[in-house]
Amino acid sequence: MADPNEIDDDIVVGKAAAASPGVGKLLVVSLLVSLLMSAGVGAGVYFLLKTEDGDTAEVVAGEDSVKEEKAKGPPIYHKMAEPFIVNLSTPGTRFLQVTVELMTRNTDVVNAVEKHDPLIRNNLLMLLSSQSPESIATVEGKESLRQEALAEIRRVLKNLAEPAGVEDLYFTSLVVQ
Template sequence: MATEETQATPAVELAATAKSSNGLVKTIGIGTGLFLMMLITQLAGPILGCKLLHSMTPNCPAPEVVVDKAGKAVEPVNKAPPKYLAFDPPLVASLEDKGSIRFLQVTVELMARDEKVITDVGTHMPVIRNNLLMLLGGQTVSSLTNREDKEKLRKQALAEVQKIMKANTGEAGVEDLYFTSFVVQ
């Protein structure tokens, strides 16, 4: 009988050790889980609080207010990234000057946020180039010497492109026009 007790004792000890280590693993797992939950709530809580309960959460940044031309608040619109289309080759026009022939070479780039607008501009490029050449050809050398005059010409060119696009597609589409090279000779 003594042998049976001796043989049973290691089995009981082994079972007790297994229960003890199993309990330790559970305790570590529960502790780790609680720690991670606390960490997530500390990090995500303020963000969610500002988004969902803005008026009741202190230290939240004020929401961006977008105002239209009439002065009324409107929902901000997330704009798509800009897409550019460069005129190739650059526009070259002769300028009016006191008895001599002068030239203006301008590289133009258009900016839109919709790929369809860029495609539509390509479709109507002959009309756009024609009208811009007529606009540039009507300038004088003296009217292109300072920044304000160049900016005025840029805005006129943008308005011309938007007019062409609106007439052909129903919407202006092009948001801006840039002179990326401007040479008077």
């Protein structure tokens, strides 16, 4: 008679052979679950890093932080109170009339522009009156003047330790007579 503590090798082999078809199915199911989980994690990371404009944010190498652009608010347009009217620097009488609007995204900048309106108007009047009809006759000349006026406003605000976040300057009316 066989010892009850002894294990029959034939029975063990038979159990392993019978269990192998279930192990294969279990392996396939676990691989599918693993694949689906990986795809889910990948999609989650993609959508978490996706920015508003459809691009994905850059991940800084060696760090887990994500580089994000500052969210910009809506543009705020500020019309300078009165049109600028100046004599141009030419022999004979020639006039330039310009209406100016500024664009920023910060109400503090608008407040600073309003606070220092006399100084800004003075500097813009000096800049505009130094122009000749020939210098502003072309689109390039007008664009150059626009850039100079924008730089002047930024310089004034910076020198007064005010927020200088004027993003752009627009001539909404420009007449030469």
